[in-house]
Amino acid sequence: MRKVYNFSAGPAMVAEEVLQQAQAEMLDWQGTGMSIMEVSHRGSEFKQIVEQTEADLRELMNIPNNYQVLFLAGGATTQFAMVPLNLLGTQKKADYIDTGIWSQKAIAEAKRYGDVRVAAQLDESGKLLRIPSQSVWSLRDDAAYVHYTPNETIGGVEFHWIPQTGHVPLVADMSSTILSRPIDVSAFGIIYAGAQKNIGQAGITLVIIRDDLIQESLPGTPTLYKYQVQAENKSFYNTPPTYSWYIAGLTFAWIKRLGGLEALSQRNQRKAQKLYDAIDNSDGFYTNPVDPECRSWMNVPFNLKTDDLTALFLEDAKKAGLTNLKGHKLAGGVRASIYNAMPEEGVDALVEFMREFARKS
Template identity: 50%
Template sequence: MPEEVLRQAADEMLDWNGSGMSVMEMSHRGAEFMSIHEAALTDLRDLLKVPASHRILFLQGGGIGENAIVPLNLLGSRKTADFVVTGSWSQKSFKEAQKYGTPHIAANGKTDQGFTHVPKIAEWHLSDDPAYVHLCTNETIDGVETFEIPDLGSVPLVADASSHILSRPMDIAKYGVLFGGAQKNIGMAGVTVVIVREDLLDRALAICPSAFEWKTIAENNSMYNTPPTYAIYIAGLVFKWLKKQGGLQVMEARSIEKSSLLYDTIDSSSFYLNKVERQSRSRMNVPFFLADETRNEAFLAGAKARGLLQLKGHKSVGGMRASIYNAVPLEAVKTLVEYMKEFEQASA
């Protein structure tokens, strides 16, 4: 989280804007919270240039919740949805969709080296009449990011952008649905942003819980049930911070600089290894391996001694992983890169 945002939240904790109330105490239907909610919607629409065709909803349940909520809202009378599997998260989404229909894997980026690339669009084998095509546009565990978005005609594209939303401009018009849990770049865990094209609001299954039915949420402006008010407030502060930084083009430039520094360090040495092909490399999550994996513990211990935390790779893939979300400053990446070089030299 940007320190500025945390400072403002602390300052306003007992009295938001002279209201005498904490945001936590506000009625979600009161004028004060409504103004916070409206500002968050407006700023997010502005940042992502969300077209008028799309609604912005605030839900609960995070990305994993949406794995069920998406098919419950979009399958309609169809049984099939297509999945482009680029890593662990899209695989998980595919599995969950099996509860509600017979989803189909249109393409799979898994190789004997793990998930190493986004399958080329020409190689996607779409089924006849899928309800939608699902894509996880950034895979945190595998470090695979999707940059090229196809035009699928009338088939809606659904993107799980949980882990890289707001790190770069995206052409929202290309997506039927784009969603993201908040805990990476949006704010604190507990709110899910769902951006959905208005004409897709009519396809929910009868078994879709009302609290997660996009149409119901849209008709009630995210106030059908009590929304996670404080998480929306914090997201709103982050949106304002992002605008002050210069918006998503600036965040993209920073992400390119930060991630390039890391990938260049990895590629310029045979001591470190990243298996993802260049054009699919994530700017948010940089997994890497030590050529000599017996040195893993020593690497992590040395990193910890310098305050470089949370560098251990996900247990399903091993190795290391540097997550460099929007709030991570360039300086922190420089510190990591210096440490990597020193560790390599010391190991020679």
């Protein structure tokens, strides 16, 4: 048992079983006498990991055969550039949905390459933040793609529905929600996600891309940024982050043992509900700024009445073994990130601490 529950937004908790297996295999991976971090990415040992990891992910997410799975370096931020560089084509038009800070970073990067328009923005006009319904979005029929961020890690705003974009491919930055529940992969053109929340160790980025979107990139695109090159070389054009790949594989196997995404989905929803109930039943001691329909299951931000009280809350929580609860520097307040690897007991411990803190304050 570890001593703390770590509520970090990322790099975040990794399942204890995964860490224990990695520890057990650190010096000698399956009788080879070597750590997996010491072997060639092109050798037979690593090939087993590559094949099993992809097979497990395909099974977990039910990925159709006309999608490629790439394991790339550079974090989700690299995808902010790779998506426009590879998808804008000759029309050079793309529509983006802006629901918060991560959407805005993706938009700023894409604007460097083409005619990028914000088709809808988070509704901040009421008391609570809301994702506007698709009926008020202004999508262009001739856009090369529509990009959105299903879960805004900083704002704690999450889509609980998939936008319908017809013939225009839908691109999703799923960094902080991937593998939290079953999704219909066929509704997307590209899904990408950094690893450090629900996949494992930072350093590797998952890209699930429909075959027809692996196309000619814009002139001047660096070789490593071309999906075509990455797909042709099965993510091995250069040396990939092998140890992060290995940890991703252990994590996928762990999810399978837990019962897959349906089981995780129920657990995640229950965890989030416990926290939102604790906030909503606190007589205003804690507040969450998001409309209940778009509250995140993964990142739960909340505020206390004053900065002094927030500081005391964070200090006492840390003493109680509840760490990394400080909100993002752009948002302030408190944020509890409760990804797949956060056990339900961790959420129970936080809820109990919140009740006790409110009672004695």
